[in-house]
Amino acid sequence: MQRLIFDIETIGPDFESLSESVKNDLLEKFSQEYQGKSREEIIQIIEEKLPLLPQFSQVLAISFYNPDTKRGAVYFWSKENIEDWTEEMIEFKRFEEEKKIIEKFWEIVPNYQEIITFNGNNFDIPFILFRSLVYRIRPTISLLDKDYHIDLYEKLSFNRRISRMSLKFVSLSLNFNDPKQNFDGRKIKDLVKIGDYKSIAKYAIGDVLVTAEIYDLWNNYLRFH
Numbered sequence: 138m139q140r141l142i143f144d145i146e147t148i149g150p151d152f153e154s155l156s157e158s159v160k161n162d163l164l165e166k167f168s169q170e171y172q173g174k175s176r177e178e179i180i181q182i183i184e185e186k187l188p189l190l191p192q193f194s195q196v197l198a199i200s201f202y203n204p205d206t207k208r209g210a211v212y213f214w215s216k217e218n219i220e221d222w223t224e225e226m227i228e229f230k231r232f233e234e235e236k237k238i239i240e241k242f243w244e245i246v247p248n249y250q251e252i253i254t255f256n257g258n259n260f261d262i263p264f265i266l267f268r269s270l271v272y273r274i275r276p277t278i279s280l281l282d283k284d285y286h287i288d289l290y291e292k293l294s295f296n297r298r299i300s301r302m303s304l305k306f307v308s309l310s311l312n313f314n315d316p317k318q319n320f321d322g323r324k325i326k327d328l329v330k331i332g333d334y335k336s337i338a339k340y341a342i343g344d345v346l347v348t349a350e351i352y353d354l355w356n357n358y359l360r361f362h
Contacts, residue, residue: 141249142202142352143242144344145261146213146337148325149187149194152180159193185323189260191267195235197325199242199265200341204253204349211338212238219334229338236272239265243277252280255304255348256290289351292359308347311354316340316347 152160167179167186174182188194198213210228219231232238242265246252254261262280269276280286294302309315328337 138251139249140204140251140253141246142204142253142345142348143246143257143261144200144254144341144348145196145264146198146200146325146341147188147191147194147264148197148329149184149190152184152187155193188325191264191271196239196265196268197235197329198337198341199238200338200345201245202342202345202349204352209342209345211341212241213334213338213341214238215332215334217332217334227342229335231334235268236274239269239272239274243269243274246280247277250285252283252286253348253352254286254288254290255307255344255351256288257286258288258291262286287352289348289355292355293351304344304347307351311351313347313350314343316343 152163155163163183164176164179167183168174171179171182198211200209200211202209208226208228210230212230212232214232214235214237216233221228221230223229232241258281266276266281289307290302291297293299293307305315325337325340328334
């Protein structure tokens with residue numbers, strides 16, 4: 138059986154780049170949710186939340202890892218001309234636009250019999266589906282309807298009976314490396330601004346590598362076939 142682990146990294150726009158109508162709607166929504174905060178504080182919160190909203194944000198990178206072959210890849214997009222490179226059986230490949238990496242995603246996933254994510258049902262897959270709709274890309278399979286998708290967030294929270302199940306907390310509690318030890322997703326926009334795509338790509342592959350370790354543990358100790 139061929140297995141594939143994947144994870145996405147997203148990037149949101151600057152708040153001030155949004156239309157006045159969108160800015161006003163977001164300010165109204167978040168002001169109701171975070172009462173007592175100043176306008177500047179609300180804008181900062183919105184800036185942090187925007188990368189989670191596929192209506193406004195983009196998939197910056199998709200990382201893949203095959204736990205059987207120990208090979209992987211990170212596909213990211215950049216307007217800058219960055220040469221592809223390979224490290225320790227991981228291929229790092231640059232595309233010119235978001236649309237291309239989403240098309241590549243839908244080309245790859247049907248070749249595997251088991252797909253593994255951490256919180257993929259709630260974030261990664263819906264985000265990719267919405268961005269696919271933006272570009273009028275038809276998905277090659279219905280990932281949310283497939284029972285071969287293993288979402289480790291759902292498995293290890295035992296259908297949400299345990300809270301605070303972030304990848305970082307799970308990794309540390311199981312004595313694995315902290316995938317966020319250098320930086321987390323909130324720093325991605327800063328790295329894009331200085332053109333440090335190699336750091337972004339290496340951060341992206343770190344998430345799927347630790348997900349692979351967690352999957353192996355779950356598969357050996359908690360999986361009931």
